[in-house]
Amino acid sequence: MLHAHTTNTDLFTDHLWDRTKVLRSAIDELEFLRHLGEGTLPLEVFRTYIEQDSLYLTGYSKALAILAAKSPDPQTAAFWATSSANAAAVESAMHEGMLTGGALPPRQGEPEHSQTCLAYVSYLIAAAATESYAVAAAAALPCFWIYADVGRGLAESAAKVIAADAAHPYAQWVATYGAPEFQQSAATARSLVDAAAESASEGERAAMEKAFVLAVRYELMFWDTALHPQPWPAA
Helix, strand or coil, X not given: CHHHHCCCCCCHHHHXXXXXXXXXXXXXXXXXXXXXXXXXXXXHHHHHXXXXXHHHHHHHHHHHHHXXXXXXXXXXXXXXXXXXXXXXXXXXXXXXXXXXXXXXXXCCCCCCCCHHHHXXXXXXXXXXXXXXXXXXXXXXXXXXXXXXXXXXXXXXXXXXXXXXXXXXXXXXXXXXXXXXHHHHHHHHHHHXXXXXXXXXXXXXXXXXXXXXXXXXXXXXXXXXXHHCCCCXXXX
């Protein structure tokens, strides 16, 4: 895990990581992630997840763009802006390729946000727009860090799946989250939150912690509801 790469327990993000230990353990034990790593997740469930993740990335990109505009210096702004562009273009294109490549079951009509997806992206955009830079950055961090941590383990599982079936419809996709570039982005996002915490007041750091915990909760719910959806009330 990323937090094992440092022994400096004075880092604010080490505190955040420890604070969310129970939630992260629940994420590690998710049936969805176990089947995803083993390559045994039903294709229709994976399609649902990719559709929701595509909708999520559109909103997350907006939140990161707002965060870039509120950044304290040009270098920080450049990171969040680049991450926003990647979410909007690179990752979204990868998702679109998965959805239209013929490997996944077809879907009728346009997908709509799940309850969890809409709640998560709405929260992140609201935090970016209405909270301080430090709090907004803390809210954005779990998407980087949790994915990097989970992705490393999934990539190892996916490598075994690919070795057995090079044409597996989504093992290649899983493997991308163990890539060094993605891991480095997560490390950079973490360092920026630590930098923000250094100059934050005690009250602001408490708000940063609450934002981080809430986003980790949404990460857990986002993955879980792909396998166990919560339908909207009928219109």
